Amino acid sequence: MSSDGIKTIASEVRSGDAQLLQRSTTITAADQRSITTEIEEGDAGNLINRTVETIEDDGTRKFETHFYDEYGAEIYERVVSESVDGSRRETWIDLDANGSAEHIIVEENWIDQLGTVWATIDYNDKNGGIAEQKSGAHASGLTETVEIDWDGDGTFDARTDTQTSYLSNGEIQTETTTAYEAGAADSGIVQIVSGDGLYMSTEVSFDDDASPDRIVRNNVSSGWRFDRSGEHVRGRRRTDLGDEDRNIR
Ligand SMILES: [Ca+2]
Ligand SMILES: [Ca+2]
Numbered sequence: 001m002s003s004d005g006i007k008t009i010a011s012e013v014r015s016g017d018a019q020l021l022q023r024s025t026t027i028t029a030a031d032q033r034s035i036t037t038e039i040e041e042g043d044a045g046n047l048i049n050r051t052v053e054t055i056e057d058d059g060t061r062k063f064e065t066h067f068y069d070e071y072g073a074e075i076y077e078r079v080v081s082e083s084v085d086g087s088r089r090e091t092w093i094d095l096d097a098n099g100s101a102e103h104i105i106v107e108e109n110w111i112d113q114l115g116t117v118w119a120t121i122d123y124n125d126k127n128g129g130i131a132e133q134k135s136g137a138h139a140s141g142l143t144e145t146v147e148i149d150w151d152g153d154g155t156f157d158a159r160t161d162t163q164t165s166y167l168s169n170g171e172i173q174t175e176t177t178t179a180y181e182a183g184a185a186d187s188g189i190v191q192i193v194s195g196d197g198l199y200m201s202t203e204v205s206f207d208d209d210a211s212p213d214r215i216v217r218n219n220v221s222s223g224w225r226f227d228r229s230g231e232h233v234r235g236r237r238r239t240d241l242g243d244e245d246r247n248i249r
Helices: none
Strands: 007-014 020-028 034-041 046-055 061-068 074-082 088-094 103-111 116-124 130-138 143-149 158-166 172-180 187-193 199-205 214-226 232-241 244-248
Touching: none
Parallel strands: none
Antiparallel strands: 007 020, 020 034, 034 046, 046 061, 061 074, 074 088, 088 103, 103 116, 116 130, 130 143, 143 158, 158 172, 172 187, 187 199, 199 214, 214 232, 232 244
16 A cells, blocks of 8 residues: 555466466555556556446445557446445446447336335437336235336336246146237236146237137156157147147157
8 A cells, every 4th residue: 555545456467478468456545435447458568448436425336447449549438326225226338439328227126015126227229219127026926017118108018917826736827918008919828837847837828818829738757758769758748729739749
């Protein structure tokens, strides 16, 4: 540590013949609120990236990373800001290092009174387009919701609800319903897995008439069996496709 309180740590990676491959230098400010890490490569010590980590007055941690090409020109910049409680993170990405971001991603999470953990992610691209994803999973782990706004008009375009039930006979049932805001019919999947995991049934409905359009049942046998070609067959799958009904071994 130098007399002004600044701490510098340097480490080097060298090849078997002592050629310098990479040098890393970390400089910690006297007040501990700023850490700069520089990575240099090769004998010439070309700087390839520099990360500055700072802690702001409100506790926000900011990670600013600059990437450079072999001639020292900056080619990419990324800034990540995290709130002190971790409930908000913003990632700012400048793909061509011209000072304006091509992508901004904002992630927020919170817990509501019912114990559901919610998270939203906003994606903003260089064309001004935005997509938002909102998801919520209950603390019990039995219900989950994901909503997506593809075009960023503020209305969610698709919503998927998943409900998991533990049935009295030991089976686990997972019901997934996807609803679309405009046009396309709602679809649903009901999957049942036996307690021992050897039986699984999947019913898929491509429309919202509540009657399954495809049913797939898998029975997994406990032993190995072999068919005539010598390939092993481990289970039996039965697929019902409307009026088509076949066994696959
Ligand atoms: Ca840019
Ligand atoms: Ca929309």
